[in-house]
Amino acid sequence: MPPSSTPVIDRDTTVGAGFAPLSAELAAHLKECALVLAGHGSTLNADSSEPTYQHAETLRRRGIFAEVHECFWKEEPNFRNILREVEARRVYIVPNFISSGYFTEQVIPRELGLITRGEPGSLRWPVTHCPVAHGGPDGPAGAVWKELRYCQAVGLHPSMTRALMKRAQDVVAAWPGAAAEGSGAGIADPSRTAALLIVGHGTSLNDNSLKIVHEQAAILRATGRFAEVHACAMEQEPLIQNWRTLTQLPDVVVVPFFISDGLHSWEDIPVLLGVREQGGPPFRLAHNPWLEGSGPARRRLWYANSIGTEPVIADVILAQVAQFYHEHGE
Amino acid sequence: MSDMSADMFSQPGAEGTGGTHEAPEAPWTLEPLTLNPSPARPSPPCPSDHLRAWLAAAPGPWRIGQVAMVRAEESARTARTEAGGADGVADESRYLLLHEDDAAGEADAATDSAARARAALVPLLLESGASTVLSAPASASTPAPVLLREWLRWDAAGAFRPLRGAPNLRPGWILGPLSAMQVVEALRLIYPGAVADWALHEAGALRVTPYEESAARQTGRFSVVRKLGDERLADMLRECCGGAPSADGTPNSGCLRIPIWAPHTPRPPTAKSRPEIPLLCAEACNYFISKAREKILGRLD
Numbered sequence: 001m002p003p004s005s006t007p008v009i010d011r012d013t014t015v016g017a018g019f020a021p022l023s024a025e026l027a028a029h030l031k032e033c034a035l036v037l038a039g040h041g042s043t044l045n046a047d048s049s050e051p052t053y054q055h056a057e058t059l060r061r062r063g064i065f066a067e068v069h070e071c072f073w074k075e076e077p078n079f080r081n082i083l084r085e086v087e088a089r090r091v092y093i094v095p096n097f098i099s100s101g102y103f104t105e106q107v108i109p110r111e112l113g114l115i116t117r118g119e120p121g122s123l124r125w126p127v128t129h130c131p132v133a134h135g136g137p138d139g140p141a142g143a144v145w146k147e148l149r150y151c152q153a154v155g156l157h158p159s160m161t162r163a164l165m166k167r168a169q170d171v172v173a174a175w176p177g178a179a180a181e182g183s184g185a186g187i188a189d190p191s192r193t194a195a196l197l198i199v200g201h202g203t204s205l206n207d208n209s210l211k212i213v214h215e216q217a218a219i220l221r222a223t224g225r226f227a228e229v230h231a232c233a234m235e236q237e238p239l240i241q242n243w244r245t246l247t248q249l250p251d252v253v254v255v256p257f258f259i260s261d262g263l264h265s266w267e268d269i270p271v272l273l274g275v276r277e278q279g280g281p282p283f284r285l286a287h288n289p290w291l292e293g294s295g296p297a298r299r300r301l302w303y304a305n306s307i308g309t310e311p312v313i314a315d316v317i318l319a320q321v322a323q324f325y326h327e328h329g330e
Numbered sequence: 331m332s333d334m335s336a337d338m339f340s341q342p343g344a345e346g347t348g349g350t351h352e353a354p355e356a357p358w359t360l361e362p363l364t365l366n367p368s369p370a371r372p373s374p375p376c377p378s379d380h381l382r383a384w385l386a387a388a389p390g391p392w393r394i395g396q397v398a399m400v401r402a403e404e405s406a407r408t409a410r411t412e413a414g415g416a417d418g419v420a421d422e423s424r425y426l427l428l429h430e431d432d433a434a435g436e437a438d439a440a441t442d443s444a445a446r447a448r449a450a451l452v453p454l455l456l457e458s459g460a461s462t463v464l465s466a467p468a469s470a471s472t473p474a475p476v477l478l479r480e481w482l483r484w485d486a487a488g489a490f491r492p493l494r495g496a497p498n499l500r501p502g503w504i505l506g507p508l509s510a511m512q513v514v515e516a517l518r519l520i521y522p523g524a525v526a527d528w529a530l531h532e533a534g535a536l537r538v539t540p541y542e543e544s545a546a547r548q549t550g551r552f553s554v555v556r557k558l559g560d561e562r563l564a565d566m567l568r569e570c571c572g573g574a575p576s577a578d579g580t581p582n583s584g585c586l587r588i589p590i591w592a593p594h595t596p597r598p599p600t601a602k603s604r605p606e607i608p609l610l611c612a613e614a615c616n617y618f619i620s621k622a623r624e625k626i627l628g629r630l631d
Binding site for chain 2: 041042043044045046053057060069073074075076077078080082084085087102106107110
């Protein structure tokens, strides 16, 4: 377990820039604080909560916080009762969600006591003092008070760009056939021949997540590492199912902008891409690259797991905590 | 579509009330930190201190849900004053956690290595020198908390196990020897919230939320659960929460937690010397709320 003052990460050398190390001051502060990572979870499948468990475990093993807890909307421990388990007085809460919206702005604040029941306008962000031992803000005064520090959703942090680039590069580099092709990383020069497609959900009702996908695409485009970068969606233009006309380049790398793998990333999007039949087995990384055509017209599609399962997201979570600290202090 | 995908992208208000999001209008400000503003009222002990004191007060074995806890035979309990220790007592005891079926009514046998081998348990042993990192000999690269968590997430038939209080915890494992703090950490995984709620209950400080209040708090697609009513609530309590094993020994099919939020459910007496931590349920869980929604929509459709 590294001491907290050492750089949090600098493994990400292929991308060029690592995450900033924690300052000694911040490291000392976090050592007295708990981290609560709040995920969605599911009562039906285990894939939904997996990334939240994964990143919580990573951060727990680094020993940065006094305690690290995970909690869920749909699984145990629940948003509603997690704070009774937390023993530290200061608690950083990071929603492991891909964007802001209903869950980060209404459900989590309500369930954790960041908002007074029946008074939706009474948001007490970002720093709330709460008599946790008595079950939240509606309980009698007294008992154990905690300071709740509610951070932004994971997917909103600017360092998501780094995670996306890493995932896009890794999915190509992981292909066992790369060496046999004699093309190094599988795609000899992505800046000339490859398109990167970031896929969000998209809906006519809530375009928060897609807004971030467009922002991330613009930043990635500006790096020039891929010849083209496109933001796409499942249910909104530009539709991912139109990828064949969206780009004419021979190599296409697709990264789902979702927190967890499951129905959307392994089943729905591969169907839209035309690489999986409806009702067939889920698409897996072993199927990469998907080949279409032959000769000079041949195209290769590389499909990645959801961005939320990328190990470097643990550092994005830490970056959200650091951002809160820098904006609001101790 | 799974409940997760439907839920994540459905809009509040699509099926009920509560659809308007109220954005904070005032700029965020930093409030002064005032911890324990009512010092006259004693704070309940923190969960780990409470558990430590409880373990130190009796020889064991102890029980929580389907888990038996025994003192590892090689550990000697010593009491000495140490700064930061609970009540000035440092308990250096080590504990073993195992499934009640593997304890087979003879908890002492669990500490015996021959009995352990006979039971063909999956050993999750504490890596010496590590503070919280546990490892299993079979897979040294995987920390034991991860192995334990994965163990808890599936039942014997390989089905996902979203409800940790369900009486289908797989036997065939032993965890330890663990320090008292590591017991707390393991129990957080096995029965989330149980130690904390029990500590508050013992201190008379556990807030219990009636169903009507839980239902009133729901928004969006779950706001419909307000329509459950007493009769269906009673049905749901039988179907989802189960109860004590029946007279013929049929195990509880729902959840081992005691729904003290439900009408007419007595709270277990507080008694620090009892060798069992009760699994308390102070508020309808989201699994129950989801099922309540299904029941109501099923009836209305």
